[in-house]
Amino acid sequence: MKLLTHNVLTSKCIRGVTVGYPLLIKATNVKVSEVEFKPDFVAKVLPKIEWDVLANAAESLGHWQNLPKELPNNYENDTDFLKKIHRVLLEVEVIQGELICPESGRKFPITNGIANMLLNEDEV
Amino acid sequence: MSKCWKKYLLWFAQEHIEFRIAEIESLLSLFKIDMRYDEKPLNQEPFWLVEFTSETDAQLLASRSVSLRNCIELWGRANSLEHLHSTLKAKRDLFVPHFHSQKSFKIEVETFGKHFSQNEKVSKLETFDYLPLQGKVKLKNPDVCLQYIEYYGNKHLNPPELPYEIFFGKLIASGLRQLIQKLSLKTRKFIGNTTMDPQLSLLMANQAQIQSGDIILDPFVGSGSLLVAAAEFGAYVFGSDIDYLMLHGKTKPSRIKQKKRAEDENVYANMKQYHLESQYLDVLISDFTTIFWKPSMQFDAIITDPPYGIREATERVGTEKSNYVVSEEHLATHVPAKIEYGIPIIYRDLLVFASKHLKVSGKLVCWFPVFREDYNEECLPTHPCLKLIANCEQPLSKVTSRRLLTFEKTRPPSIEELNIEYSTIQDFRDKYFTIREESRKEKRLKNASLKKENWEKYMTNKNAVEVHK
Numbered sequence: 227m228k229l230l231t232h233n234v235l236t237s238k239c240i241r242g243v244t245v246g247y248p249l250l251i252k253a254t255n256v257k258v259s260e261v262e263f264k265p266d267f268v269a270k271v272l273p274k275i276e277w278d279v280l281a282n283a284a285e286s287l288g289h290w291q292n293l294p295k296e297l298p299n300n301y302e303n304d305t306d307f308l309k310k311i312h313r314v315l316l317e318v319e320v321i322q323g324e325l326i327c328p329e330s331g332r333k334f335p336i337t338n339g340i341a342n343m344l345l346n347e348d349e350v
Numbered sequence: 351m352s353k354c355w356k357k358y359l360l361w362f363a364q365e366h367i368e369f370r371i372a373e374i375e376s377l378l379s380l381f382k383i384d385m386r387y388d389e390k391p392l393n394q395e396p397f398w399l400v401e402f403t404s405e406t407d408a409q410l411l412a413s414r415s416v417s418l419r420n421c422i423e424l425w426g427r428a429n430s431l432e433h434l435h436s437t438l439k440a441k442r443d444l445f446v447p448h449f450h451s452q453k454s455f456k457i458e459v460e461t462f463g464k465h466f467s468q469n470e471k472v473s474k475l476e477t478f479d480y481l482p483l484q485g486k487v488k489l490k491n492p493d494v495c496l497q498y499i500e501y502y503g504n505k506h507l508n509p510p511e512l513p514y515e516i517f518f519g520k521l522i523a524s525g526l527r528q529l530i531q532k533l534s535l536k537t538r539k540f541i542g543n544t545t546m547d548p549q550l551s552l553l554m555a556n557q558a559q560i561q562s563g564d565i566i567l568d569p570f571v572g573s574g575s576l577l578v579a580a581a582e583f584g585a586y587v588f589g590s591d592i593d594y595l596m597l598h599g600k601t602k603p604s605r606i607k608q609k610k611r612a613e614d615e616n617v618y619a620n621m622k623q624y625h626l627e628s629q630y631l632d633v634l635i636s637d638f639t640t641i642f643w644k645p646s647m648q649f650d651a652i653i654t655d656p657p658y659g660i661r662e663a664t665e666r667v668g669t670e671k672s673n674y675v676v677s678e679e680h681l682a683t684h685v686p687a688k689i690e691y692g693i694p695i696i697y698r699d700l701l702v703f704a705s706k707h708l709k710v711s712g713k714l715v716c717w718f719p720v721f722r723e724d725y726n727e728e729c730l731p732t733h734p735c736l737k738l739i740a741n742c743e744q745p746l747s748k749v750t751s752r753r754l755l756t757f758e759k760t761r762p763p764s765i766e767e768l769n770i771e772y773s774t775i776q777d778f779r780d781k782y783f784t785i786r787e788e789s790r791k792e793k794r795l796k797n798a799s800l801k802k803e804n805w806e807k808y809m810t811n812k813n814a815v816e817v818h819k
Binding site: 227228230231234235236237238239240247261262264266267270271274316337338339340341342343344345346347348350 | 586618628637639640642644
């Protein structure tokens with residue numbers, strides 16, 4: 227599971243949970259695999275991203291690469307910056323671990339990079 | 351200033367012909383190309399006469415079309431060879447610039463609806479000896495490729511002696527027929543029982559008007575065939591599915607000769623096979639009734655083939671038991687129970703989801719199963735924020751078909767429009783099994799009466815033989 231995906235997931239659909247965002251990450255295996263860098267895509271997707279959430283998630287996995295705490299202005303043409311963000315969004319991947327609902331503590335296991343978001347029949 | 355229109359011939363492949371008009375219209379709108387029909391096209395006709403204002407437009411259209419075989423700049427069109435020759439001879443001087451001595455060329459003879467031997471084709475070719483050809487003949491990748499096409503109609507039995515129409519022109523561009531080969535399911539790493547055919551997957555991606563850098567979702571992803579097609583056109587892809595075993599590639603193999611699935615079979619492996627792994631975002635194991643995407647998440651397109659409950663189950667997590675609780679000791683390994691997720695509810699949820707999670711002007715492209723005799727446009731799923739912009743039928747059997755629906759999101763939904771409770775759609779699955787039950791019973795009765803008849807015949811014969819003795 228990539229950090230881009232983590233950035234757009236919430237556990238709000240669980241009964242009794244009001245925000246459910248961001249999910250906590252507990253990772254036992256993190257992999258960085260090369261993905262073709264397309265600056266246009268990174269620049270396009272950045273406005274949709276919660277910067278703080280991305281920063282905290284990447285930092286907890288040790289892959290923040292000293293990026294600024296706040297999204298800088300005029301990043302569209304800053305290739306070095308976009309490349310680092312590209313790495314955080316698309317190349318860092320949780321292979322084994324858990325996503326945890328911040329309110330209910332419900333855990334969602336990640337196996338072979340695929341998160342299992344199924345609730346049980348008594349939770350729906 | 352008035353535009354200068356030029357005539358072109360669009361030559362389509364005769365496969366999945368129901369989708370070609372919708373595909374071309376979708377691509378014209380995607381690329382904002384002006385195209386005029388010389389004659390209103392019919393779906394079953396493989397040749398369309400159209401006009402563009404520039405050759406670039408024609409090339410752009412062909413570069414994305416899956417239905418199109420070739421796009422030809424039309425130099426001549428006639429009902430007889432004599433007429434064609436006289437047209438071409440009159441325009442002879444116009445062709446000279448295409449044929450200077452440095453340019454290699456080739457002339458292809460194509461006949462549609464009737465077979466000719468190579469020798470017959472060569473003799474047809476020799477009648478064009480008046481063309482001002484100067485360069486060398488080159489059969490592979492020539493600078494100029496000319497096509498001479500005879501059209502004997504699209505009903506293959508008893509073609510007429512002489513062609514209905516003949517066309518002559520210069521090949522401008524070819525469509526994406528080769529891509530269908532490349533994505534063939536025969537050579538694909540990971541497939542399931544209901545994996546979508548590559549041509550239909552690519553057509554869906556074109557209905558969705560996918561552009562490079564779009565983020566798209568298939569919420570009933572299965573083996574990910576729709577993601578592969580979308581990624582071919584540069585989309586970044588998300589998928590989700592309730593089936594844990596499917597997404598982990600652990601279901602029973604779908605190929606008859608395969609005993610066990612390979613260790614690494616999954617959606618990602620397919621993307622990797624076609625060198626599209628950079629377009630892969632993630633797949634999630636998730637039930638479509640519990641949405642984990644954050645409320646502000648907007649996809650550029652949603653492309654999906656929901657289960658019809660015939661070959662793939664329509665299920666969601668739930669239980670019929672009241673007050674059921676999973677006990678603490680079983681929690682870690684518990685597999686959630688599933689209940690029926692009826693087709694009317696699936697489509698209601700899908701359209702509500704699209705009204706919320708599509709960007710405005712984004713497309714929802716999905717299949718919808720119908721009984722052909724019951725079909726009218728009123729029985730299709732609707733939502734006040736989604737406008738139906740295309741609707742093509744693919745027959746599945748004598749009585750059933752599925753329709754490829756393309757919706758465009760016109761505006762954001764109100765709170766009430768996000769909580770639509772009713773669904774007026776007929777349950778395809780219910781009717782499917784009722785009808786089947788009936789025909790099974792009929793079949794049994796028919797077989798029984800046939801057996802009885804045969805037995806009686808046998809007995810009379812036997813008696814006759816015995817009497818004879």
